[in-house]
Amino acid sequence: MAMLVVIDKSVTPDQIQQMAQDYVGYIKFVVDIDKKILTGGGERHVEGEQKLLELGSKQEDLWGGGLDWETKEIDYNSMINIRPSQDNPSRDVLSPSIRKQIDTIVGQLFGL
Numbered sequence: 001m002a003m004l005v006v007i008d009k010s011v012t013p014d015q016i017q018q019m020a021q022d023y024v025g026y027i028k029f030v031v032d033i034d035k036k037i038l039t040g041g042g043e044r045h046v047e048g049e050q051k052l053l054e055l056g057s058k059q060e061d062l063w064g065g066g067l068d069w070e071t072k073e074i075d076y077n078s079m080i081n082i083r084p085s086q087d088n089p090s091r092d093v094l095s096p097s098i099r100k101q102i103d104t105i106v107g108q109l110f111g112l
Helices: 013-019 045-054 096-110
Strands: 005-007 026-032 037-040 062-068 073-075
Touching: 005 013, 013 026, 026 045, 026 096, 037 045, 037 096, 045 062, 062 096, 073 096
Parallel strands: none
Antiparallel strands: 005 037, 026 037, 026 062, 062 073
16 A cells, blocks of 8 residues: 655655555645645545645645656646635646646655
């Protein structure tokens, strides 16, 4: 089972291996766009969401997605993203500015 890892600085090769265990090269992540940290790994995004909430993150700052480690392609799809109250009625992050913040944080922490 993939281990859930909290990342607040550049990811290590060991952490990549731990996070990508379940999905062979695909890493689920939840990003806190305010604190600029993320969780990677786990079976479901809700696990990462709960971990970040325990660490003091705010719900409205948390967005889920995934990273294909081989192609470096980022997706923005997660059940935790369904938030009509934040004008996001979809599993996909619809806001271009939030997507850009996710890209920046994931890029910095994963060294993309």
